[in-house]
Amino acid sequence: xxxxxxxxxxxxxxxxxxxxxxxxxxxxxxxxxxxxxxxxxxxxxxxxxxxxxxxxxxxxxxxxxxxxxxxxxxxxxxxxxxxxxxxxxxxxxxxxxxxxxxxxxxxxxxxxxxxxxxxxxxxxxxxxxxxxxxxxxxxxxxxxxxxxxxxxxxxxxxxxxxxxxxxxxxxxxxxxxxxxxxxxxxxxxxxxxxxxxxxxxxxxxxxxxxxxxxxxxxxxxxxxxxxxxxxxxxxxxxxxxxxxxxxxxxxxxxxxxxxxxxxxxxxxxxxxxxxxxxxxxxx
Amino acid sequence: xxxxxxxxxxxxxxxxxxxxxxxxxxxxxxxxxxxxxxxxxxxxxxxxxxxxxxxxxxxxxxxxxxxxxxxxxxxxxxxxxxxxxxxxxxxxxxxxxxxxxxxxxxxxxxxxxxxxxxxxxxxxxxxxxxxxxxxxxxxxxxxxxxxxxxxxxxxxxxxxxxxxxxxxxxxxxxxxxxxxxxxxxxxxxxxxxxxxxxxxxxxxxxxxxxxxxxxxxxxxxxxxxxxxxxxxxxxxxxxxxxxxxxxxxxxxxxxxxxxxxxxxxxxxxxxxxxxxxxxxxxx
Numbered sequence: 001x002x003x004x005x006x007x008x009x010x011x012x013x014x015x016x017x018x019x020x021x022x023x024x025x026x027x028x029x030x031x032x033x034x035x036x037x038x039x040x041x042x043x044x045x046x047x048x049x050x051x052x053x054x055x056x057x058x059x060x061x062x063x064x065x066x067x068x069x070x071x072x073x074x075x076x077x078x079x080x081x082x083x084x085x086x087x088x089x090x091x092x093x094x095x096x097x098x099x100x101x102x103x104x105x106x107x108x109x110x111x112x113x114x115x116x117x118x119x120x121x122x123x124x125x126x127x128x129x130x131x132x133x134x135x136x137x138x139x140x141x142x143x144x145x146x147x148x149x150x151x152x153x154x155x156x157x158x159x160x161x162x163x164x165x166x167x168x169x170x171x172x173x174x175x176x177x178x179x180x181x182x183x184x185x186x187x188x189x190x191x192x193x194x195x196x197x198x199x200x201x202x203x204x205x206x207x208x209x210x211x212x213x214x215x216x217x218x219x220x221x222x223x224x225x226x227x228x229x230x231x232x233x234x235x236x237x238x239x240x241x242x243x244x245x246x247x248x249x250x251x252x253x254x255x256x257x258x259x260x261x262x263x264x265x266x267x268x269x270x271x272x273x274x275x276x277x278x279x280x281x282x283x
Numbered sequence: 284x285x286x287x288x289x290x291x292x293x294x295x296x297x298x299x300x301x302x303x304x305x306x307x308x309x310x311x312x313x314x315x316x317x318x319x320x321x322x323x324x325x326x327x328x329x330x331x332x333x334x335x336x337x338x339x340x341x342x343x344x345x346x347x348x349x350x351x352x353x354x355x356x357x358x359x360x361x362x363x364x365x366x367x368x369x370x371x372x373x374x375x376x377x378x379x380x381x382x383x384x385x386x387x388x389x390x391x392x393x394x395x396x397x398x399x400x401x402x403x404x405x406x407x408x409x410x411x412x413x414x415x416x417x418x419x420x421x422x423x424x425x426x427x428x429x430x431x432x433x434x435x436x437x438x439x440x441x442x443x444x445x446x447x448x449x450x451x452x453x454x455x456x457x458x459x460x461x462x463x464x465x466x467x468x469x470x471x472x473x474x475x476x477x478x479x480x481x482x483x484x485x486x487x488x489x490x491x492x493x494x495x496x497x498x499x500x501x502x503x504x505x506x507x508x509x510x511x512x513x514x515x516x517x518x519x520x521x522x523x524x525x526x527x528x529x530x531x532x533x534x535x536x537x538x539x540x541x542x543x544x545x546x547x548x549x550x551x552x553x554x555x556x557x558x559x560x561x562x563x564x565x566x
Contacts, residue, residue, distance in 0.1 A: 083500065114516075115500060121518030122477050154475040155438030158500040158516050164475045192437040192447045194405050217366065217398060217441040222505060233441050235404030
């Protein structure tokens with residue numbers, strides 16, 4: 001397990017921490033201002049959301065690299081299963097892959113979407129998901145992009161995901177069997193899972209991302225009340241130990257805090273400073 | 284797996300389905316009216332909440348039995364761990380056991396409470412929970428009451444539970460090692476868990492209750508937006524098959540639907556009729 005107490009070069013900002021995943025949320029900093037503020041503070045990289053990139057992927061990717069950082073990833077593909085799959089799934093999926101490639105983002109995150117219409121339970125939807133991912137994997141590979149299946153907290157079943165654990169995500173990875181398909185591990189979604197070390201041993205070498213936040217003792221909103229690292233009940237050190245020592249992950253650690261009523265209301269400069277201090281001390 | 288299509292004698296009402304778990308919710312029927320309405324419809328039993336029993340446990344238990352039904356269980360002990368443990372835990376716990384005994388309820392449900400103050404993660408709280416349950420088990424056994432540890436959906440971590448899966452509950456059962464301590468399985472909490480059959484095989488013979496509801500595709504409130512059986516995405520037949528064929532359960536199936544904006548607003552007679560029809564057809 002790496003020691004970050006005096007080195008936060010592995011730290012990345014997921015811009016959702018500044019509200020950039022939703023229209024109208026946060027302080028509304030431009031991507032350029034975020035890039036500069038992260039670079040000043042020694043962040044190693046940034047993860048963007050598609051909605052803030054527009055048609056400036058090449059330009060913004062180059063700006064990140066010119067600032068001495070890397071584009072760590074892009075959020076995210078459209079839903080691939082469930083009731084909210086876009087009408088032009090193939091086109092939207094290809095656009096997300098192309099944007100990741102243009103940014104120079106090595107990883108594109110997949111939040112799968114929910115239960116397939118007309119089905120019950122989990123397995124059938126997971127199997128259909130695997131078919132979609134298998135179809136997309138060669139296109140992504142040709143663009144130099146890996147696809148990261150992110151399991152979500154089981155509260156997001158029904159309309160948002162069909163992957164509830166690292167073991168679920170690994171099952172779909174195994175069904176797909178493509179070298180550029182792996183898993184993203186997010187504290188918010190997996191902190192409760194006592195079997196995480198063994199699940200990550202099975203997924204060793206296929207962990208493509210590690211997302212940091214915390215689970216607040218009193219979570220007031222399912223989606224938008226994540227805790228800043230250190231403010232909750234997740235055992236952050238134990239989780240990272242499992243991600244690194246069991247899962248073999250050595251990549252960036254991105255802080256991703258959806259927090260409509262707290263951190264999104266603060267000055268982004270304060271948020272970015274807090275993250276650096278907490279990352280070194282607590283993660 | 285039992286066939287309920289022409290026999291709903293295994294059906295029990297959990298009175299939370301009529302809002303009786305919360306002050307001011309539901310139509311406000313008296314326990315007597317609920318008992319009569321269930322008996323008229325051929326329900327096999329009822330599960331009560333402490334708040335509606337007051338000091339009438341013996342009287343109400345007798346009334347249930349005089350109506351040809353059984354008291355299936357009582358909800359629930361105080362929280363045993365976490366920040367919201369009552370000041371007089373021992374007294375409150377003893378009172379809940381005594382009420383179950385006076386009702387003639389063979390099972391008292393435990394919702395554990397959340398993460399212990401000053402700790403992170405899951406294991407330490409589970410271990411402390413096991414100590415509390417081990418201390419309470421002899422008192423319950425002397426009263427003829429079994430204690431059912433109920434794992435909750437991981438969205439209830441932090442302030443409400445430290446048990447997230449059947450496997451978690453079984454871990455604590457094993458730590459306790461008392462013959463009157465087992466597990467309750469609730470569709471709302473476990474529907475997403477692909478490993479349920481194997482978890483229930485490990486728990487075989489220790490399943491003390493099966494709670495029916497459904498997981499709505501679009502869940503609008505963490506606690507109070509459960510679906511009526513058949514309205515959601517849970518594979519109810521597959522779950523009951525696991526509970527019965529893998530877990531060895533042959534007891535009552537209680538319908539427990541917390542539904543502030545839908546079923547609690549309807550005429551309880553309609554709710555009770557709907558349950559009978561859905562139970563025979565879909566569960």
